[in-house]
Amino acid sequence: MSLLTPTIRPSVVARLNPVAKLAVALIVSCALLLSIDWVSAGVALLLEAGLLLWCGLSARQFWLRTAPVWIAAPMAMITTVLYGEDSGALLWQFGFISVTEGSAQLGLAIGLRVLAIGLPGIVLLATTDPTDLADGLAQVLRLPARFVLGGLAGLRLVGMFIEDWHSLTLARRARGVGDGGGLRGAARRFFGPAFSLLVISVRRGSKLATAMEARGFGSDEPRTWARPSRVRAADAVLVGIGFAIAGIAIGVAVWAETWSFILA
Amino acid sequence: MLDTPPFPAGHGAQIRAVQIRARDWGWRHAGRHSQAVSGLDLQVTPGERVLLLGASGAGKSTLMHALAGVLGDAEDGDETGSLLIDGRRAAEARGRVGLVLQDPDSQVVLARVGDDVAFGCENLAVPRAEIWPRVRQALAEVGLDLPLDHPTSSLSGGQKQRLALAGVLAMRPGLLLLDEPTANLDPTGVIEVRDAVVRSLDHSGATFVVIEHRVEVWQDVVDRVIVLDPAGGVLADGPTREILSKQGERLAQAGVWVPALPPRFPTRSPITPAQTLLRAEGLAVGRVPFGRRAASVVAAGITLNLRAGTATVVTGPNGAGKSTLALTLAGLLKPAGGTLQASDTFAAGIVSEPHRWRSQQLLTRIGTVFQDPEHQFLAATVRADLQIGPRALGLSQAEQNSRVDELMHRLRLDHLADANPFTLSGGEKRRMSVATVLATRPRLLVLDEPTFGQDSRTWQELVTLLAELLDEGIALVAVTHDAQFVNALADEEYRLGMPDPIRLGTGAP
Numbered sequence: 001m002s003l004l005t006p007t008i009r010p011s012v013v014a015r016l017n018p019v020a021k022l023a024v025a026l027i028v029s030c031a032l033l034l035s036i037d038w039v040s041a042g043v044a045l046l047l048e049a050g051l052l053l054w055c056g057l058s059a060r061q062f063w064l065r066t067a068p069v070w071i072a073a074p075m076a077m078i079t080t081v082l083y084g085e086d087s088g089a090l091l092w093q094f095g096f097i098s099v100t101e102g103s104a105q106l107g108l109a110i111g112l113r114v115l116a117i118g119l120p121g122i123v124l125l126a127t128t129d130p131t132d133l134a135d136g137l138a139q140v141l142r143l144p145a146r147f148v149l150g151g152l153a154g155l156r157l158v159g160m161f162i163e164d165w166h167s168l169t170l171a172r173r174a175r176g177v178g179d180g181g182g183l184r185g186a187a188r189r190f191f192g193p194a195f196s197l198l199v200i201s202v203r204r205g206s207k208l209a210t211a212m213e214a215r216g217f218g219s220d221e222p223r224t225w226a227r228p229s230r231v232r233a234a235d236a237v238l239v240g241i242g243f244a245i246a247g248i249a250i251g252v253a254v255w256a257e258t259w260s261f262i263l264a
Numbered sequence: 265m266l267d268t269p270p271f272p273a274g275h276g277a278q279i280r281a282v283q284i285r286a287r288d289w290g291w292r293h294a295g296r297h298s299q300a301v302s303g304l305d306l307q308v309t310p311g312e313r314v315l316l317l318g319a320s321g322a323g324k325s326t327l328m329h330a331l332a333g334v335l336g337d338a339e340d341g342d343e344t345g346s347l348l349i350d351g352r353r354a355a356e357a358r359g360r361v362g363l364v365l366q367d368p369d370s371q372v373v374l375a376r377v378g379d380d381v382a383f384g385c386e387n388l389a390v391p392r393a394e395i396w397p398r399v400r401q402a403l404a405e406v407g408l409d410l411p412l413d414h415p416t417s418s419l420s421g422g423q424k425q426r427l428a429l430a431g432v433l434a435m436r437p438g439l440l441l442l443d444e445p446t447a448n449l450d451p452t453g454v455i456e457v458r459d460a461v462v463r464s465l466d467h468s469g470a471t472f473v474v475i476e477h478r479v480e481v482w483q484d485v486v487d488r489v490i491v492l493d494p495a496g497g498v499l500a501d502g503p504t505r506e507i508l509s510k511q512g513e514r515l516a517q518a519g520v521w522v523p524a525l526p527p528r529f530p531t532r533s534p535i536t537p538a539q540t541l542l543r544a545e546g547l548a549v550g551r552v553p554f555g556r557r558a559a560s561v562v563a564a565g566i567t568l569n570l571r572a573g574t575a576t577v578v579t580g581p582n583g584a585g586k587s588t589l590a591l592t593l594a595g596l597l598k599p600a601g602g603t604l605q606a607s608d609t610f611a612a613g614i615v616s617e618p619h620r621w622r623s624q625q626l627l628t629r630i631g632t633v634f635q636d637p638e639h640q641f642l643a644a645t646v647r648a649d650l651q652i653g654p655r656a657l658g659l660s661q662a663e664q665n666s667r668v669d670e671l672m673h674r675l676r677l678d679h680l681a682d683a684n685p686f687t688l689s690g691g692e693k694r695r696m697s698v699a700t701v702l703a704t705r706p707r708l709l710v711l712d713e714p715t716f717g718q719d720s721r722t723w724q725e726l727v728t729l730l731a732e733l734l735d736e737g738i739a740l741v742a743v744t745h746d747a748q749f750v751n752a753l754a755d756e757e758y759r760l761g762m763p764d765p766i767r768l769g770t771g772a773p
Contacts, residue, residue, distance in 0.1 A: 130375065131374060131375055131376065131379060149373075152374070153373045153374070156372065156373075156374075156375065156417075159417060160369065164639070166551075167634065167636065167639045168639055170591060170596045170597070170634075171632075171634055171639045171640040172623070172642070173596055173623045173626065174594060174596055174623075174626060174630075174631070174632040174634075174640065174701075175623075175627075175640060175642060175652060175653060175656075175700065176623050176624045176626065176627040176652070176653050176656035176657070176704065177623060177642065177652065177656060178623030179622055179623045179624075180622070180623070180624065192642060196638070196639070196641065196642075199638075199686055200638055200639075204369070204370050207365070207367060207370035207371075208370045208371070208373070210329070210334050210365070211363075211365055211370060211371040211373065211428070212373055212383075213334045214332050214333075214334050214362070214363040214365075214432075215362075215373070215383055215384035215387060215431060215432065215435065216358055216359055216384055216387035216388050216435065217373075217383070217387045219358060219387070221358070221389060222389050223386050223387050223388075223389050224385075224386050224389045224390060224391060224392055224395070225386060225392065226378075226379065226382035226385065226386050226392060226395045226396065226399075227379070228392065
């Protein structure tokens with residue numbers, strides 16, 4: 001189990017093409033960014049909840065991975081309720097802080113929005129292998145192989161950065177500059193290793209580039225793909241569902257007269 | 265297994281071994297004054313197996329990169345003369361040449377074993393239906409018996425090098441190039457990689473060129489040795505045995521490990537009585553993984569006595585926790601269990617647990633030489649970097665200068681005083697990393713794989729220096745795979761996974 005080779009349980013969602021998943025996440029997000037009202041976000045979240053049951057993550061994995069969103073949503077909601085633009089009847093006041101009907105509605109709309117955009121994004125990516133995503137981006141969307149595979153190979157270096165950072169901080173302690181010096185010392189202890197890490201990473205990157213070039217990568221000749229990335233009927237259905245969620249959310253909001261187009 | 269090779273018939277016939285021809289060839293890297301290689305005349309016939317030797321800076325790696333077509337174009341340097349692979353320029357012979365480099369970590373491209381091996385085939389536009397049989401065959405040839413979706417991040421160094429080799433073999437090159445493929449491996453890894461290479465060469469009949477300081481690994485595999493002259497051209501060229509006996513002396517001086525001329529072991533004059541500095545009892549070591557709070561223990565039940573003037577070596581297989589033990593003994597990691605205590609004279613008035621010492625308090629007590637020297641470089645020049653320790657101790661400017669000058673002289677770094685530590689050669693970096701530690705005169709030295717990938721000259725210097733330090737009463741603990749290092753210096757050997765340290769007869773009572 002690691003960033004690049006996640007353990008993904010076989011499920012309907014795991015078998016879908018990553019590009020289709022990316023498309024759905026983008027469609028829903030774009031639709032929800034067009035307005036700030038609680039109805040559209042609430043409807044989208046409700047419809048998504050039905051889909052998330054099929055995502056193939058265990059309950060533990062689901063809560064662990066989506067924890068940041070569950071923390072961020074109420075925080076965004078509370079701050080908006082307390083400090084958001086006031087309108088409508090005054091519900092509660094304490095010094096500068098005032099809660100009105102308008103700010104309460106705005107808070108709810110923002111909180112639901114964070115959930116409705118964040119949850120599907122995280123869940124879809126949690127069920128996607130980075131290698132499959134790269135295959136999809138290059139074969140389905142025809143993004144340049146040099147760019148996609150270069151990025152994928154670079155991603156592998158991230159794990160090494162963590163190792164290097166660890167060694168660099170230990171080495172500073174061993175060399176007598178690992179503590180003390182107050183705030184300036186602390187800043188130096190961060191920027192010093194950061195610079196060394198940069199130098200070491202650039203070298204590692206250029207070595208990797210040489211190794212890739214030595215294996216025929218980076219020429220303008222056509223290349224083949226060992227792992228086919230195909231768009232199947234199920235992927236089309238998924239994208240259709242994405243459009244449906246976006247459409248229904250907007251439709252209900254317009255019908256309930258809460259829709260407020262932000263560009264209007 | 266050798267009775268029934270796992271390879272389908274006809275594989276060998278598909279590979280045409282490559283011919284190499286250099287005529288007055290030379291290369292100067294952009295921005296450098298001197299030629300990396302010059303006046304090289306050379307011919308290698310198809311199927312020949314060549315060991316390429318030469319002093320550091322003779323241009324061995326440059327030649328390898330040129331043969332593999334990854335040296336770059338006119339922007340990256342100036343080429344003179346001609347270097348041809350089957351009559352074509354190397355850059356145009358894509359897929360005919362396969363190159364395996366030294367560092368196992370920076371050659372893995374993809375996250376899964378099968379995908380990584382397939383990568384080269386994809387780039388050569390091999391049809392998909394043909395790629396996977398090639399992948400399986402290449403993995404079988406290098407003896408990596410792993411599922412295709414096995415994560416590459418969990419492989420050992422030797423396995424990673426065999427993976428890189430498989431990735432190259434799957435491209436079915438007519439010329440196989442190895443640039444110090446085993447320098448960063450433990451002894452088991454070295455044999456694994458060597459045997460995998462021999463197996464695949466016997467099968468494919470490809471032309472083969474290898475660079476390696478440790479001659480004994482390859483001397484029975486190759487049939488020809490070429491020695492490059494740092495001044496340009498070829499110094500010696502001929503059958504392995506003949507060149508090694510004729511040029512042995514000269515090669516050994518240039519840092520090549522010639523089997524018939526092993527480096528001399530220093531004579532020690534151990535001090536008595538050897539006073540205990542640091543004592544580990546039932547020590548458990550481990551690291552706190554990223555994002556966790558508790559350490560995951562890699563080795564436990566370690567009982568050790570580190571004494572003045574005594575060299576203790578820690579050996580054991582990869583992954584046994586040797587480096588973690590070294591970092592813990594060095595006071596850099598908190599023990600995960602048991603006790604680690606400094607004696608009263610060693611602690612000299614501060615608490616007895618090294619991990620609780622302040623960074624500056626460590627300086628005069630424990631010096632740590634990291635496995636990767638680059639991790640411990642802090643300043644932009646060699647001189648400035650060496651001064652960091654003495655300055656942190658608050659020594660006078662005059663004292664700082666005299667210590668640094670003396671160290672640079674002792675470790676032959678004088679001419680590099682203003683160079684950036686990151687630009688030094690491998691041997692220079694190692695000497696420099698030892699110098700940074702000695703500048704504060706610690707009483708205990710902790711070294712993690714100090715002789716890894718070093719040429720015989722640096723090895724000799726390092727061992728001689730450490731022996732002198734031991735005679736001066738410094739305690740030394742080194743994690744190592746190097747049997748010669750153990751023979752040359754160790755008074756006690758602690759094998760991780762064994763109950764008691766083995767006491768060797770050379771040193772203190």
